[in-house]
Amino acid sequence: MxxxxxxxxxxxxxxxxxxxxxxxxxxxxxxxxxxxxxxxxxxxxxxxxxxxxxxxxxxxxxxxxxxxxxxxxxxxxxxxxxxxxxxxxxxxxxxxxxxxxxxxxxxxxxxxxxxxxxxxxxxxxxxxxxxxxxxxxxxxxxxxxxxxxxxxxxxxxxxxxxxxYELRPAERWRDVDGDWADPATFDAEPETRPGTGWTWLNADRVVEGRTWGGCLEIVGWMLMAGRGLGRDLSKFDGGVLFLETSEELPSAEEVFRTLRNMGERGLLGRFSALLMGRPKTWFFERPLGPQEGAAYAAEQRAAVTRAMRTYAPDALVVFDVDLGHTDPQLVIPYGGLARVDGPARRITVTY
Missing domain, CATH: 3.40.50.10740 (Murein tetrapeptidase LD-carboxypeptidase, N-terminal domain)
Known part of the structure; x- marks a missing residue:
């Protein structure tokens, strides 16, 4: 094969x-x-x-x-x-x-x-x-x-x-966790916040292609180890990249550098669309408040935008898709088909 x-x-x-x-x-x-x-x-x-x-x-x-x-x-x-x-x-x-x-x-x-x-x-x-x-x-x-x-x-x-299957923006979401060692954590529904919808860039086109990506930090590790790409990068041409960041809350500069390096590798520009997951902004070691969390998310969005404008300026980008470490989590077929319809503001995946 x-x-x-x-x-x-x-x-x-x-x-x-x-x-x-x-x-x-x-x-x-x-x-x-x-x-x-x-x-x-x-x-x-x-x-x-x-x-x-x-x-x-x-x-x-x-x-x-x-x-x-x-x-x-x-x-x-x-x-x-x-x-x-x-x-x-x-x-x-x-x-x-x-x-x-x-x-x-x-x-x-x-x-x-x-x-x-x-x-x-x-x-x-x-x-x-x-x-x-x-x-x-x-x-x-x-x-x-x-x-x-x-x-x-x-x-x-x-x-x-x-x-x-059509993905839809979260009606309510959260990123604050309870203590898994405490039985009281599981007695009640966790507190959620109203959804904020998706943010679209270059949304004047429709992209349909196969997906690749995942957790950005892990993607970076894989690329350093020479894993996950195979021999021929042309198989990603016209595809849909999806990425999200973990509870370790990488800095905006780290996010930019990872994407920059993917761009220098000749990888980032091959994809015609990017689905960027809503960033987690709270963890036990870094319990950011609402204002701090909003600032963190905005800085990450700016870093991603900067990298995409440099290495994939024509790609369709959607921010805050609920596909990562936040709740809810929408399942993404890895290597399966995704259709990103900019004019209609719709994302459909094939399960």
Whole structure:
């Protein structure tokens, strides 16, 4: 298979099917069982799926080889119809060298994950498999109170329904988290804020193409390690780039530099559209207030705009799409089709 062969959508599960739950990055289910168990329960009760855990799922400090073994076992088992990441982390890049591309290609399955799971999503794309950015067990499925209705609707469509799905701006959103170690966190619905809509640049055209991207910090790490691109960058021509930043709240200058370096690599200008996720502006180590958070988001938007005007001045750009570390989270098919309609101000993905 060459770089120019398009990824294909794997068969979808049906209610009643068994699905794998693995921890390709971090075994945080072992440290924070409350959101994890809640996420498993919702898979059973709200989605009708039977989760199956693997040896390293709750193991902190599992080796890259052990985590790769879980990935292989989940994909190779004919009784498993989809694979979910429990959560992200920061060292999945060390797992990738142990992955068997031919095994995964021979047993294509929908994989759901985000953040550090950008590594596995990019690997699957290069193997010819469309993955799904979003839907981790501890965060989206394990949300206190109830799943955000827009997250639940998007995840359900991505799981069970082929065809187009229109993304919509969040009606209400949040980025402030509760303490996962405190049972009281899960007794009530988290506080949310009114949605602010999307901001569009160069919205005089329609772009339709295959997606690539993920968490910006992880994308930068992958590029430093020579991963995630393949040999021929022309396969990204006319595509839809999507990016978002993590709870580590990278500075606007860091965001610009990463995009600048993608531009110098000859990558940024190949995409005809960019969907930029709403930035998370709060974390336990940096609990920004509303005004500080708004300033942080504005600085990031300016940094992205500066990079795009330099390296991809004609690209259609949409800011504050709910596809990342904030809540709700809309699932993006990784390597699948996205249609960005500037004049109509609509974004449609194909699940």
């Amino acid at each position: 060459t770089d120019l062969v398009h990824p294909v959508y794997p068969p979808k599960p049906e209610p009643g099917d068994r699905v794998a739950v693995i921890s390709p990055s971090s075994g945080l289910p072992g440290l924070f069982p409350l959101p994890y168990e809640l996420g498993l329960r919702r898979l059973r009760e709200e989605f009708g799926l039977e989760p199956v855990e693997y040896p390293a799922t709750r193991t902190m400090g599992a080796t890259p080889r052990q985590r790769a073994d879980d990935i292989h076992a989940a994909f190779a088992d004919p009784g498993i119809k989809a694979v979910f990441a429990s959560i992200g982390g920061d060292d999945q890049i060390t797992v990738v060298p142990f992955l068997d591309r031919e095994l995964l290609r021979a047993h294509p399955k929908p994989f759901f994950g985000m953040s550090d799971n950008t590594n596995l999503l990019a690997f699957l794309r290069e193997a010819g498999i469309v993955g799904f950015h979003g839907g981790s067990v501890m965060v989206e499925l394990g949300r206190p109170g109830a799943m955000h209705p827009q997250t639940a609707d998007s995840l359900r469509a991505a799981l069970f329904t082929p065809g187009p």
